[in-house]
Amino acid sequence: MPSALRSYTGAPQVEAAGETLHALFDDLEQRYPGLRFRVVDEQQRLRPNMRIFVNGLGVRDLGHALQPDDFVAIVLALSGG
Amino acid sequence: MTSSPTRQVLLVATRKGAWLFHGNAGRDTWTVDGPHFLGHNISHVQLDPRDGRTLLAAAKTGHLGPTVFRSTDLGKTWKEASRPPAFDKPSNPLPARAVDHTFWLTPGHASERDTWYAGTSPQGLFRSEDGGISWTPLPAVNDDPQFREWMGTVQDGTPDGPKLHSIIVDPRDPAHLLFGMSGGGVHESRDAGRSWTPLIEGMEVVQGFDAATVTFHDPHCVRLCPSHPDRLYQQNHCGIYRLDRPGKTWQRIGRSMPAEVGDIGFPMLVHPHDADTAWVFPMDGTDVWPRTSPAGRPAAYVTRDGGRSWQRLDQGLPRQQAWWTVKRQAMTVDTVPAPALYLGTTSGELWIGHDGGARWSPIAQHLPEIYAVEVAALK
Numbered sequence: 001m002p003s004a005l006r007s008y009t010g011a012p013q014v015e016a017a018g019e020t021l022h023a024l025f026d027d028l029e030q031r032y033p034g035l036r037f038r039v040v041d042e043q044q045r046l047r048p049n050m051r052i053f054v055n056g057l058g059v060r061d062l063g064h065a066l067q068p069d070d071f072v073a074i075v076l077a078l079s080g081g
Numbered sequence: 082m083t084s085s086p087t088r089q090v091l092l093v094a095t096r097k098g099a100w101l102f103h104g105n106a107g108r109d110t111w112t113v114d115g116p117h118f119l120g121h122n123i124s125h126v127q128l129d130p131r132d133g134r135t136l137l138a139a140a141k142t143g144h145l146g147p148t149v150f151r152s153t154d155l156g157k158t159w160k161e162a163s164r165p166p167a168f169d170k171p172s173n174p175l176p177a178r179a180v181d182h183t184f185w186l187t188p189g190h191a192s193e194r195d196t197w198y199a200g201t202s203p204q205g206l207f208r209s210e211d212g213g214i215s216w217t218p219l220p221a222v223n224d225d226p227q228f229r230e231w232m233g234t235v236q237d238g239t240p241d242g243p244k245l246h247s248i249i250v251d252p253r254d255p256a257h258l259l260f261g262m263s264g265g266g267v268h269e270s271r272d273a274g275r276s277w278t279p280l281i282e283g284m285e286v287v288q289g290f291d292a293a294t295v296t297f298h299d300p301h302c303v304r305l306c307p308s309h310p311d312r313l314y315q316q317n318h319c320g321i322y323r324l325d326r327p328g329k330t331w332q333r334i335g336r337s338m339p340a341e342v343g344d345i346g347f348p349m350l351v352h353p354h355d356a357d358t359a360w361v362f363p364m365d366g367t368d369v370w371p372r373t374s375p376a377g378r379p380a381a382y383v384t385r386d387g388g389r390s391w392q393r394l395d396q397g398l399p400r401q402q403a404w405w406t407v408k409r410q411a412m413t414v415d416t417v418p419a420p421a422l423y424l425g426t427t428s429g430e431l432w433i434g435h436d437g438g439a440r441w442s443p444i445a446q447h448l449p450e451i452y453a454v455e456v457a458a459l460k
Contacts (some may be wrong), residue, residue: 004144004145005141005145008280016387033161033163034161034163035278037146037165037167038145038146038148039145039146041167041168041179041180042167042168042170042179042180043168043170043177043178043179045179046109047144047145047146047179049143049144050144074143076143077144080203
């Protein structure tokens with residue numbers, strides 16, 4: 001979890017369940033209300049300047065299938081100002 | 082007239098957080114409370130006048146999506162909305178949209194406790210009926226093909242996104258609503274937002290474009306006079322206007338501004354008790370639109386005769402080499418019998434204009450770029 005989302009999770013790393021990234025964010029929303037909308041917009045698109053890595057590989061398709069024990073990282077692309 | 086309140090609070094929204102400034106009875110000493118939400122882009126903070134203690138703050142960050150925070154104890158604690166403003170999935174072939182940020186917050190009518198309105202970028206209109214906890218889109222605006230044509234796309238808007246702003250609730254009638262879109266005109270509803278009529282007659286557009294086309298109209302700020310709700314004032318991309326209902330034609334009252342200053346700007350203020358008195362804060366709208374104070378000499382201008390004449394109000398403000406300006410939400414007026422003006426600058430300065438702007442004094446410096454300033458009397 002990036003620092004900007006730790007006001008929701010309280011921790012840099014959490015466990016959540018889901019067969020896809022969509023389902024994973026649904027589970028995160030249940031655990032940490034409000035988190036999903038800060039990352040995924042109302043049209044189910046990853047917000048600009050957000051990146052997701054699954055086991056180190058960049059993924060933009062939130063339908064991407066997940067396996068048990070996958071490591072999912074949310075990264076905020078650096079921007080200035 | 083209302084009696085003098087004991088305390089005023091200024092609600093200052095900035096590019097990097099929100100601050101509250103609590104004033105004493107004389108409005109000459111201010112105590113700072115903040116930052117709240119340090120690092121968040123706060124577009125607007127509003128106090129609910131119906132209970133005198135509930136605050137809403139429209140927020141996003143450089144990366145995170147938009148949300149609305151709510152406090153019921155004047156900012157001691159905040160809780161996030163459970164359902165912030167968000168567009169519906171498309172019910173027609175129009176492109177799906179996502180809210181980038183909530184730009185404008187308006188408390189609902191005095192008789193409709195817990196009702197609020199929000200305007201977003203890209204342009205959307207939302208209503209909450211539970212005090213800002215959950216928000217519902219108004220489809221007659223957000224999903225209407227004609228409105229969507231007038232709104233254009235995000236690419237048609239200003240660099241930080243096209244705005245729906247100036248949401249006005251008629252103090253006489255909760256079903257009578259108005260709003261402005263930059264760009265996309267001024268619109269009026271008499272049935273609580275179920276249907277809307279453009280209100281653009283008399284408004285000018287950039288030379289060479291057709292004034293009959295709603296999309297070309299760019300109102301910057303529209304205000305209704307609380308002492309005479311049939312009177313509206315407007316600062317537009319193309320001048321300053323007044324409209325007296327039931328008339329339908331805006332009158333360009335900015336023609337009587339000094340030619341070297343012009344009548345371009347963003348904020349528009351109306352006097353709380355005198356509908357002939359209104360203020361603007363001109364900016365340089367020439368050439369590439371520098372959006373600075375004209376000639377580096379900032380000043381408010383006041384009319385006390387409904388726009389027939391204007392007087393410059395710059396006592397206490399920098400006399401030269403001051404290149405800041407004031408955004409459309411960053412200037413306001415309190416409601417005491419001899420009201421003070423308040424403004425926040427793009428350079429992070431907060432000013433008070435005593436006696437209707439006759440004498441300006443700084444309240445704070447070195448804040449981030451100020452997006453919005455509201456003032457409220459604490460009960």
